[in-house]
Amino acid sequence: MDDSDLVNRLLDAGVTMDEVLPESPSILMTLLLSYVVPIVIFIFIGRWLSKKMMSSMGGGPGGAMSFGKSNAKVYVKSSTGIKFSDVAGEDEAKDLLTEIVDYLHNPQKYTEIGASMPKGALLVGPPGTGKTLLAKAVAGEAEVPFFSISGSEFVEMFVGMGAAKVRDLFKQANEKAPCIVFIDEIDTIGKKRDGAGFTGGNDEREQTLNQLLTEMDGFDGSKGVVILAATNRPDSLDPALLRPGRFDRRIPVELPDLQGREDILKVHAKKIKIADTVRFDDIAKAAAGASGAELANIVNEAALRAVRDGRKFATQADFEESIEVVIAGYQKKNRVLSNKEKLIVSYHEIGHALVAAKQTESAPVHKITIIPRTSGALGYTMQVDDNEHYLMSKEELENKIATFTGGRAAEELIFHSVTTGASNDIEQATKIARAMISRYGMSDDFDMVAMESVSNQYLGGDSSLACSFETQTLLDKKVVELVKRQHEKALQILQDNISKLHELAKYLYEHETITGDEFMKILEAPEETPAAATEE
Numbered sequence: 057m058d059d060s061d062l063v064n065r066l067l068d069a070g071v072t073m074d075e076v077l078p079e080s081p082s083i084l085m086t087l088l089l090s091y092v093v094p095i096v097i098f099i100f101i102g103r104w105l106s107k108k109m110m111s112s113m114g115g116g117p118g119g120a121m122s123f124g125k126s127n128a129k130v131y132v133k134s135s136t137g138i139k140f141s142d143v144a145g146e147d148e149a150k151d152l153l154t155e156i157v158d159y160l161h162n163p164q165k166y167t168e169i170g171a172s173m174p175k176g177a178l179l180v181g182p183p184g185t186g187k188t189l190l191a192k193a194v195a196g197e198a199e200v201p202f203f204s205i206s207g208s209e210f211v212e213m214f215v216g217m218g219a220a221k222v223r224d225l226f227k228q229a230n231e232k233a234p235c236i237v238f239i240d241e242i243d244t245i246g247k248k249r250d251g252a253g254f255t256g257g258n259d260e261r262e263q264t265l266n267q268l269l270t271e272m273d274g275f276d277g278s279k280g281v282v283i284l285a286a287t288n289r290p291d292s293l294d295p296a297l298l299r300p301g302r303f304d305r306r307i308p309v310e311l312p313d314l315q316g317r318e319d320i321l322k323v324h325a326k327k328i329k330i331a332d333t334v335r336f337d338d339i340a341k342a343a344a345g346a347s348g349a350e351l352a353n354i355v356n357e358a359a360l361r362a363v364r365d366g367r368k369f370a371t372q373a374d375f376e377e378s379i380e381v382v383i384a385g386y387q388k389k390n391r392v393l394s395n396k397e398k399l400i401v402s403y404h405e406i407g408h409a410l411v412a413a414k415q416t417e418s419a420p421v422h423k424i425t426i427i428p429r430t431s432g433a434l435g436y437t438m439q440v441d442d443n444e445h446y447l448m449s450k451e452e453l454e455n456k457i458a459t460f461t462g463g464r465a466a467e468e469l470i471f472h473s474v475t476t477g478a479s480n481d482i483e484q485a486t487k488i489a490r491a492m493i494s495r496y497g498m499s500d501d502f503d504m505v506a507m508e509s510v511s512n513q514y515l516g517g518d519s520s521l522a523c524s525f526e527t528q529t530l531l532d533k534k535v536v537e538l539v540k541r542q543h544e545k546a547l548q549i550l551q552d553n554i555s556k557l558h559e560l561a562k563y564l565y566e567h568e569t570i571t572g573d574e575f576m577k578i579l580e581a582p583e584e585t586p587a588a589a590t591e592e
């Protein structure tokens with residue numbers, strides 16, 4: 057814009073020149089107006105522009121101006137100020153990340169004995185479960201800089217730009233080490249490479265991924281650059297990313313259970329004013345299936361509602377209303393278990409756990425949950441073996457089969473029907489049974505084993521092709537018999553412990569997740585009143 061232009065415009069607008077220019081400007085004033093002010097304005101505009109450019113690179117796929125050499129600089133935050141205490145629940149994830157924090161605090165403790173820290177860890181879980189928040193908390197706890205970039209920002213229009221960005225990011229991270237580099241949505245660059253159906257930009261994406269792999273292999277692990285990446289589609293990742301020395305640690309970040317939801321609500325409610333009468337446990341119950349992000353949203357929505365109604369604080373009703381708003385859309389998109397389904401899944405999982413616990417030589421139950429998993433499972437029972445062993449006895453394998461069938465057995469016993477939820481279990485049980493009979497020679501019938509192994513030698517080990525039709529049929533029959541026997545054993549165990557089955561399933565239904573300790577405590581407690589033992 058030039059001066060005469062401005063003057064003309066001002067005149068057009070009916071402004072007289074007298075108002076624009078002082079009557080008799082001193083030389084100093086003239087100087088100021090004609091040189092200093094334009095320069096100041098120029099600098100100001102320049103700054104504003106560059107700020108704008110940076111923020112446009114911060115979110116969404118890079119804009120037209122997002123190439124250039126030192127992009128990653130803008131992602132540095134010297135301290136996130138976020139601590140683990142800001143992340144409610146997710147204790148498992150926090151436990152796993154604590155080691156990284158400790159390493160960043162005193163690396164010599166690790167390097168002294170020659171231990172090197174994992175270079176990368178993969179945070180895996182559904183959207184909004186706090187993966188980004190956890191990564192920030194790691195940086196906050198360790199008091200190190202935090203670089204953050206989203207996978208989609210690497211995907212550039214021009215071949216080679218993404219790779220350049222990766223190089224640049226690592227260069228800066230190395231300069232700022234120790235630090236945390238966080239790559240969100242890593243699946244956008246880290247998708248399996250062979251995958252058909254990927255159209256366009258293949259070269260670019262592949263180059264970017266290769267650069268990432270090269271950088272990860274190249275940097276010195278003892279410098280203290282830890283790369284955290286997040287994804288909700290771990291299965292789609294290129295296996296190269298998951299190799300040792302890369303993202304070889306997987307940290308599950310799952311949807312919160314009842315207690316977790318209550319804690320998250322409380323963390324966020326600290327930021328708003330609420331009535332004393334608000335009952336977070338009830339709100340958490342009503343918000344079944346909600347993620348951390350959705351719960352944060354519910355709290356905010358409740359506060360907005362209060363303001364709209366001219367109140368000074370949010371009430372129980374505000375929260376209940378906002379659950380409807382936030383969750384309603386969500387429930388349509390995602391399958392949330394109905395109460396009946398929840399009950400079935402509870403009995404199913406306790407079925408597994410109870411059968412496991414009542415057999416000797418069976419790994420102790422570690423955790424049981426009916427929170428749907430990223431994997432698509434409706435619930436799971438986790439057993440952890442204290443001492444890892446590779447040689448399993450026939451009894452142990454049989455017990456494993458019985459444990460797998462325990463879920464279905466519980467459904468049959470209580471609901472007199474089975475759901476599709478048990479199909480994977482039966483598959484697993486059958487797999488073990490087949491291996492026992494054909495490969496490990498655990499069949500009573502030695503001929504069976506011999507035949508199988510002879511034909512395997514001819515045909516390279518694929519047992520489904522290896523046998524003659526008769527052998528296959530015989531084998532199948534044996535497998536089915538074995539699974540059936542174990543299934544009957546499981547039914548018997550549950551029948552014998554029916555009151556505990558009810559009690560534990562009820563407890564799991566209410567709490568959604570229970571630990572192995574809680575499970576054992578209930579199991580070992582004296583029986584409840586006989587009334588609970590009657591079947592419904």
Ligand SMILES: Nc1ncnc2c1ncn2[C@@H]1O[C@H](COP(=O)(O)OP(=O)(O)OP(=O)(O)O)[C@@H](O)[C@H]1O
Nearest residue numbers: 142143144183184185186187188189320348349352
């Ligand atoms: N466990 C939690 N405790 C407290 N707040 C949480 C928790 N989980 C999520 N939130 C809230 O939800 C917001 C969004 O979470 P965040 O961005 O970390 O999720 P994400 O898993 O990275 O999601 P996405 O996969 O969509 O990137 C957080 O900023 C926080 O306010």
Ligand SMILES: [Zn+2]
Nearest residue numbers: 463477478481
């Ligand atoms: Zn099961």
